[in-house]
Amino acid sequence: MFVKVAIPIPKDRAFDYAVPTQMEEDVAIGKRVLVPFGNKGQTGCIVGVTAVTEIENPKEIIDILDQQPLFDDRDLAFYSWTADYYLYPLGKVLGEILPGLKDRRARTEKVAAASGSASSTTEKLTKKQRLLLKILQEETEVSVAGLCQRLGNVRSTLAAIAKKGLARITDKGAGCPLPPCLTVGEPSGRPAANLSQEAALQEIHGNLRTGQFQTVLLHGVTGSGKTEVYLQAMEEVRRRRGGVIYLVPEIALTPQLLTRLKERFGNENIAVLHSGVSRSVRYDQWQRLRRGEMHMAVGVRSALFAPVRDLRLIIVDEEHDASYKQDDRLPYNARDLAIVKGRLHGATVVLGSATPAVQTCFNARIGKFSCLTMPGRIADRPLPPVEIVDMKMEKALHGEKTFTIFSRRLAAAIGETLDRKQQVMLLLNRRGYHTFQICRDCGHPLKCRNCEVSLTQHAREGVWKCHYCDYTLAGELVCSRCKSANIGAYGMGTERLEEEITNRFPAARIRRMDSDTMDRKGAHEQLLHALGQDRVDILVGTQMISKGHDFPNVTLVGVILADTSLNLPDFRAAERTFQLLTQVSGRGGRGDVPGQVIIQTFNPNHYAIQKARDHDYDGFYAEEISLRQSLFYPPFSRLIHLRVSCIHRDKGEEGSKSLAAKARELLKLARVRGTVEIVGPAEAPLFRLRGRYRWQLLLKGDDSRFLHALTRDILGGFHFPGVQVKVDVDPVHFM
Numbered sequence: 001m002f003v004k005v006a007i008p009i010p011k012d013r014a015f016d017y018a019v020p021t022q023m024e025e026d027v028a029i030g031k032r033v034l035v036p037f038g039n040k041g042q043t044g045c046i047v048g049v050t051a052v053t054e055i056e057n058p059k060e061i062i063d064i065l066d067q068q069p070l071f072d073d074r075d076l077a078f079y080s081w082t083a084d085y086y087l088y089p090l091g092k093v094l095g096e097i098l099p100g101l102k103d104r105r106a107r108t109e110k111v112a113a114a115s116g117s118a119s120s121t122t123e124k125l126t127k128k129q130r131l132l133l134k135i136l137q138e139e140t141e142v143s144v145a146g147l148c149q150r151l152g153n154v155r156s157t158l159a160a161i162a163k164k165g166l167a168r169i170t171d172k173g174a175g176c177p178l179p180p181c182l183t184v185g186e187p188s189g190r191p192a193a194n195l196s197q198e199a200a201l202q203e204i205h206g207n208l209r210t211g212q213f214q215t216v217l218l219h220g221v222t223g224s225g226k227t228e229v230y231l232q233a234m235e236e237v238r239r240r241r242g243g244v245i246y247l248v249p250e251i252a253l254t255p256q257l258l259t260r261l262k263e264r265f266g267n268e269n270i271a272v273l274h275s276g277v278s279r280s281v282r283y284d285q286w287q288r289l290r291r292g293e294m295h296m297a298v299g300v301r302s303a304l305f306a307p308v309r310d311l312r313l314i315i316v317d318e319e320h321d322a323s324y325k326q327d328d329r330l331p332y333n334a335r336d337l338a339i340v341k342g343r344l345h346g347a348t349v350v351l352g353s354a355t356p357a358v359q360t361c362f363n364a365r366i367g368k369f370s371c372l373t374m375p376g377r378i379a380d381r382p383l384p385p386v387e388i389v390d391m392k393m394e395k396a397l398h399g400e401k402t403f404t405i406f407s408r409r410l411a412a413a414i415g416e417t418l419d420r421k422q423q424v425m426l427l428l429n430r431r432g433y434h435t436f437q438i439c440r441d442c443g444h445p446l447k448c449r450n451c452e453v454s455l456t457q458h459a460r461e462g463v464w465k466c467h468y469c470d471y472t473l474a475g476e477l478v479c480s481r482c483k484s485a486n487i488g489a490y491g492m493g494t495e496r497l498e499e500e501i502t503n504r505f506p507a508a509r510i511r512r513m514d515s516d517t518m519d520r521k522g523a524h525e526q527l528l529h530a531l532g533q534d535r536v537d538i539l540v541g542t543q544m545i546s547k548g549h550d551f552p553n554v555t556l557v558g559v560i561l562a563d564t565s566l567n568l569p570d571f572r573a574a575e576r577t578f579q580l581l582t583q584v585s586g587r588g589g590r591g592d593v594p595g596q597v598i599i600q601t602f603n604p605n606h607y608a609i610q611k612a613r614d615h616d617y618d619g620f621y622a623e624e625i626s627l628r629q630s631l632f633y634p635p636f637s638r639l640i641h642l643r644v645s646c647i648h649r650d651k652g653e654e655g656s657k658s659l660a661a662k663a664r665e666l667l668k669l670a671r672v673r674g675t676v677e678i679v680g681p682a683e684a685p686l687f688r689l690r691g692r693y694r695w696q697l698l699l700k701g702d703d704s705r706f707l708h709a710l711t712r713d714i715l716g717g718f719h720f721p722g723v724q725v726k727v728d729v730d731p732v733h734f735m
């Protein structure tokens with residue numbers, strides 16, 4: 001017997017290996033194995049089984065690591081499609097999306113002798129099989145790992161005697177608890193659906209009854225009850241004994257969501273998959289999903305790859321969120337892959353958002369997706385009025401000599417809200433204390449020694465950090481050019497905002513939510529629980545606070561600086577600004593008390609800010625789609641981004657030009673389908689990152705298959721010593 005094993009190495013996809021006779025009964029697609037590759041062996045996954053191979057003298061598998069497969073043929077088809085589309089080796093895809101190998105010290109797999117073992121059968125056993133059976137009869141129940149430590153790898157021998165009915169192997173799992181739920185007030189129960197919810201559910205249930213693939217855009221304003229539509233659709237799927245995948249963009253959204261899910265479906269049916277869950281729990285939940293013992297997978301983007309059986313519904317909440325795109329390693333977009341997986345399984349895919357991605361809305365308007373709208377909030381609550389404060393006028397009118405963090409309007413509103421015993425959310429999408437530094441003597445900016453970015457001050461830790469490579473300086477700063485210690489620190493992050501608000505409102509209970517404060521296990525749950533119990537007066541944070549949270553006593557939302565993302569070198573900058581402002585505005589006034597929103601900006605007339613003030617998605621879409629069409633950007637084109645990097649600037653520049661020349665030469669020789677443009681090479685906006693100089697080459701075209709074929713030809717045979725090329729299909733970030 002021979003198997004094909006996909007190994008996570010950069011260039012090759014799979015290799016052929018022979019299976020030792022004693023392991024043949026253990027072989028199946030989806031099992032992880034140890035193979036003699038490299039100095040110490042390499043783990044890979046079996047992706048094919050055959051009796052014939054053209055490979056001469058194939059090497060034998062060293063060991064089979066998983067007792068049960070991690071995926072089946074349909075899952076493998078999805079993983080293979082992912083590898084082909086994102087131009088990424090299948091072995092590396094499997095290495096990144098599958099749960100980590102279970103810690104054998106935590107393995108609870110047990111083996112025991114079966115009752116009533118017949119002596120006539122034992123006479124036909126091998127010497128090793130008889131030895132194992134004797135041990136089992138004497139010790140009642142033994143861990144498989146313990147037997148392997150005593151006698152070597154006896155897994156295949158145990159499997160053989162189990163097949164004869166003489167032993168019983170069980171895997172009880174690690175027994176680790178699921179992440180805690182967030183309790184906010186009393187259980188919410190199952191509220192009656194309003195008219196717009198009923199209309200949405202009627203169409204979604206119709207799709208579920210047909211059992212045919214369909215993608216649905218659920219476009220509902222913030223607070224319109226989209227989550228309740230998801231839950232009732234899930235109930236319909238469970239009545240039909242189907243499986244569900246529910247994706248959210250951030251770990252911070254799972255605690256409050258889990259509370260509602262477990263009220264409806266109990267604890268035992270829900271697998272929670274994200275990096276905050278321990279490796280042993282993720283492994284056990286993955287296996288329970290594969291066996292059909294659990295039917296719902298909830299988590300961030302990686303949960304999409306879970307082997308849910310009888311999959312009938314995939315929910316992508318806040319589908320517009322850029323967090324669904326992974327930029328490092330496998331650069332996939334979970335929202336886009338959800339549609340592919342839905343097609344493979346004949347499932348309904350629901351994309352929900354108050355601010356759909358422009359590309360998603362375009363697909364709905366041309367009929368590729370169906371579109372369901374929910375234009376009003378639950379109980380006819382009004383959307384909060386939004387007030388724009390022009391910070392240029394603030395300075396002129398009030399004679400401010402220096403930049404002020406709070407406009408007088410926002411400061412007054414915060415005080416009034418606290419007097420009413422209500423809660424405030426303040427958004428500033430930059431973390432840290434000061435965000436850049438300049439030598440006051442020579443004007444030289446102080447930057448990270450590895451990256452072309454400024455260091456950010458973290459005052460409480462007493463350090464300056466690079467948020468890209470984690471390079472850290474402590475103590476007094478000195479100019480690298482003139483050696484002066486006369487350094488000026490400027491800019492503002494959430495840490496400084498927290499300090500300023502504490503100084504202004506010393507009696508207020510203030511908490512901060514950003515990646516610096518949420519890095520401890522359980523930090524999200526604890527903070528959101530405190531907010532829900534009215535033990536926080538003011539929540540300061542980055543975009544984390546804008547996503548999906550539902551706290552009825554939050555009545556004021558303040559945006560400290562709406563311009564942080566507006567002027568980035570990215571064609572989606574206006575879209576992201578509009579989405580962020582609309583989403584964070586939607587956190588206010590979700591209870592019985594009306595809310596208000598105050599946005600501070602230096603660009604009050606920009607259409608993204610104006611349309612966010614008016615809660616006018618259609619108006620924003622009309623402006624944005626016209627601009628995209630004129631510039632031949634998505635959704636009117638497809639993009640493939642080639643990132644070139646090198647530790648030597650001159651060599652990297654030469655390599656990027658060589659790559660671009662090859663691309664243009666191949667384009668001349670190809671039978672071009674549609675319109676194709678090659679843009680670059682150009683220096684990346686962050687030109688030096690983690691010690692490497694970076695360039696980018698952008699392929700634009702209206703035929704995705706042609707772009708893929710062209711990219712494969714460009715990369716095929718391209719070798720420039722010391723130059724690294726990474727491919728990003730359908731890029732979301734360009735920094």
